[in-house]
Every structure is written in structure tokens, then in C-alpha cells.
Amino acid sequence: MKSQLDIPALNLNDDARFMTVALREAAAAAEDGEIPIGAVIVYKAKIIGRAHNQRERLSDPTAHAEMIALTQAAAYLSSWRLCGCTMYVTLEPCAMCAGALVLARIDRLVYGPADPKAGACETLYNIVNDKRLNHQVEVVSGFMAQPCREILQDFFAAKRQKTQKPEDGGGRDGVGNVCL
Amino acid sequence: MKSQLDIPALNLNDDARFMTVALREAAAAAEDGEIPIGAVIVYKAKIIGRAHNQRERLSDPTAHAEMIALTQAAAYLSSWRLCGCTMYVTLEPCAMCAGALVLARIDRLVYGPADPKAGACETLYNIVNDKRLNHQVEVVSGFMAQPCREILQDFFAAKRQKTQKPEDGGGRDGVGNVCL
Numbered sequence: 001m002k003s004q005l006d007i008p009a010l011n012l013n014d015d016a017r018f019m020t021v022a023l024r025e026a027a028a029a030a031e032d033g034e035i036p037i038g039a040v041i042v043y044k045a046k047i048i049g050r051a052h053n054q055r056e057r058l059s060d061p062t063a064h065a066e067m068i069a070l071t072q073a074a075a076y077l078s079s080w081r082l083c084g085c086t087m088y089v090t091l092e093p094c095a096m097c098a099g100a101l102v103l104a105r106i107d108r109l110v111y112g113p114a115d116p117k118a119g120a121c122e123t124l125y126n127i128v129n130d131k132r133l134n135h136q137v138e139v140v141s142g143f144m145a146q147p148c149r150e151i152l153q154d155f156f157a158a159k160r161q162k163t164q165k166p167e168d169g170g171g172r173d174g175v176g177n178v179c180l
Numbered sequence: 181m182k183s184q185l186d187i188p189a190l191n192l193n194d195d196a197r198f199m200t201v202a203l204r205e206a207a208a209a210a211e212d213g214e215i216p217i218g219a220v221i222v223y224k225a226k227i228i229g230r231a232h233n234q235r236e237r238l239s240d241p242t243a244h245a246e247m248i249a250l251t252q253a254a255a256y257l258s259s260w261r262l263c264g265c266t267m268y269v270t271l272e273p274c275a276m277c278a279g280a281l282v283l284a285r286i287d288r289l290v291y292g293p294a295d296p297k298a299g300a301c302e303t304l305y306n307i308v309n310d311k312r313l314n315h316q317v318e319v320v321s322g323f324m325a326q327p328c329r330e331i332l333q334d335f336f337a338a339k340r341q342k343t344q345k346p347e348d349g350g351g352r353d354g355v356g357n358v359c360l
Contacts, residue, residue, distance in 0.1 A: 055260050056260070059254050059255065059257075059259055059260050060251050060254050060255070061250060061254055061280060061283045061284035061285075062247055062250055062251055062280050062284075070240075070242055071240050074239050074241055074242075078239050079239055080235050080236070080238075080239050080240055080241040080243075082241070094279055095275050095276075095305075095307050095313075096275075096276050096278075096283060097276075097279070098279075099275030099300070100241060100242050100276045102275070103242070103274070105241075117313075117314070118313065120275070120279070124313070125275075125305065125307075127275050127305075130304070132304055133297075133304070134297070134298075
């Protein structure tokens with residue numbers, strides 16, 4: 001599936017530049033028939049992890065974009081501690097991914113739209129800023145939310161058209177109205 | 181490090197039998213210098229995933245026992261949906277692992293002691309039974325808690341003795357008093 005995104009040019013500020021890469025990852029997921037979510041991890045202005053959702057391809061419930069990018073970044077740094085790193089992701093992380101960000105001691109999280117069905121960074125939970133846990137993450141939410149939302153809406157609209165089941169559920173786990 | 185566990189014999193009921201295997205995984209982690217947590221996934225009375233914490237060995241913040249076992253079980257079933265499966269784990273899962281259990285649609289979770297520092301199935305959160313999410317898990321908590329707790333206590337006591345830093349923090353991420 002081709003994305004209808006008008007992806008911003010690369011001469012924007014750093015956050016926009018890296019979120020644009022995350023959007024390209026999301027577009028790659030859509031092309032593979034996966035729910036289009038992309039993630040990028042940056043350390044010292046260099047991308048050390050970039051991935052898209054591969055749950056269906058890998059038949060793996062843990063294969064969210066964020067998890068794959070975290071494992072890549074940890075391999076690059078030869079450390080499970082991702083201090084000094086920023087994650088860019090095109091949708092608010094779920095509980096699994098938010099928990100992983102805390103475990104990884106990531107410094108900063110920049111994400112697109114909130115996920116009303118499973119978001120765990122502000123919507124259903126705020127795992128990345130829970131003082132009871134041993135690490136908190138600096139968060140920028142709603143960043144470039146519109147293009148991130150559009151790629152999801154386009155994906156689910158195309159899927160609904162194909163399956164003729166407009167009543168289907170949403171979120172990352174269904175065919176529906178993620179973040180409409 | 182050798183565990184001081186008196187592991188129950190295998191002629192107990194099924195839950196005890198499978199938790200015993202999880203305890204053996206935890207003991208294997210301790211021998212590798214990893215925080216001793218083990219997990220087993222069972223489908224139709226057969227073990228289809230068994231793993232221990234490998235965060236240090238793999239330098240991967242996501243390499244908790246539960247996550248590795250989930251990926252193994254999904255590979256066995258060639259599906260990210262682990263309907264009909266039970267997970268046995270020697271400590272209350274954290275937010276990452278609890279979130280993954282929901283994403284995997286696992287039927288049942290049996291765990292040992294609560295984790296006061298990071299537990300997300302009753303202690304800090306109850307992610308596995310949150311009606312706002314699209315799946316809930318049947319939970320048995322505190323199962324064979326004593327041997328599960330002892331293996332952690334022995335590990336941290338040995339580590340404290342070695343490092344001479346009795347004031348260190350605890351949880352899965354430090355050298356301290358997990359679930360004392």
C-alpha cells in the first residue's frame with residue numbers, strides 16, 4: 001500500500017528530521033500490510049535503531065517498532081542502558097513499549113498522536129513518568145501528529161474498503177479507527 | 181552461582197510442575213550472573229516456550245524471561261495470538277511483560293511473589309486485567325512464592341556479599357532486596 005503522506009523535507013529541525021525517518025518506517029510497514037507504525041532511536045545525532053511494526057511478518061506479539069528499535073540500539077551501544085538516546089515513534093507507545101523505554105533508561109521520547117485504545121504514556125497510563133519506577137523519560141507528545149495519524153487512517157480506510165467490514169475494532173490490534 | 185532451592189519433585193499438580201521448570205530457568209539465570217527470573221509457556225499440557233532473564237548476556241533491555249518465552253511460543257504456534265496458553269513466571273511481570281501478555285492474548289498467568297518495585301499485574305498497575313484494553317488474563321498470583329523469592333534473595337545476598345554494597349537498590353534492575 002502506498003502512503004498518501006506529504007513527508008516533510010529534511011531541512012527541518014532535528015526532531016522533524018528524525019520523525020520523518022520514523023514515518024518512512026511506518027510507510028514501509030503499510031507496504032507490508034502491517035499496521036503502519038515506525039520508530040527511530042537517535043544517539044549523538046546518529047540513528048542507531050530504526051524499525052517498523054512486524055507483528056504479522058514475524059508472527060510475534062512483541063515485534064512492535066519500538067521494541068525492535070530498542071534491541072537494535074542496545075546492540076549498537078553494546079549496553080542495555082540507552083542513556084543519551086531519544087526515541088521517535090509515530091504513535092503513543094503501548095504498555096509493553098512504554099515499560100521497555102523505562103527499562104532501557106532512554107532519555108527522551110518524541111511521539112505523534114495519542115493512542116486512545118492502548119496508549120501508556122498519557123492516555124491509559126503514564127508509565128514513562130511514574131515516580132514509583134526507577135527512571136523517568138522526558139516526553140514530547142503530539143509531535144507531527146497529523147502525518148502520523150494520516151498514515152494510520154489511510155491504512156485502515158484501505159483495509160476496511162477491502163474487507164467491507166466497517167464495524168471492525170481499532171487500535172494496533174484490529175482494523176479500525178486508530179486515533180481518528 | 182548454585183541455588184539453595186529445594187525444588188519440588190515433579191509428581192505435583194500441573195501448575196507446580198510447570199512452575200518448577202520456570203524455577204529451573206531462574207536457577208540457570210543465576211548461574212550466568214543474571215537476575216534469576218524464569219518463565220515457561222504451556223499449550224495443551226506441552227511446554228512451547230521456556231526462558232530466563234538474559235538482559236546482561238544479550239545487552240538487551242527487552243530480554244526478560246517472559247519476552248523471550250513469548251517469542252518462542254509464538255514461533256512454535258506460527259501465530260502472535262497465544263490463545264489457550266498459560267505462562268508460569270517466578271516473579272510478578274513488569275509493565276513491559278504484562279503489556280506483552282495482553283498483546284499476545286495469553287489465557288492465563290501464574291506467577292510467584294509480587295514485585296513491589298515494578299510489578300504490573302497487581303502491585304503498581306494491573307495491566308493484565310484492565311477492562312479498557314482488548315484482552316484480560318486469568319491470573320493466579322503468589323503461586324510457589326517462597327521458592328521463587330528464595331532464589332532471588334540468595335542471588336542478591338551473594339551479590340551484596342561480593343560487592344560489599346549493602347545499600348544498593350533492588351528490583352530487577354539493581355542489587356538489592358527484591359520481594360523480601
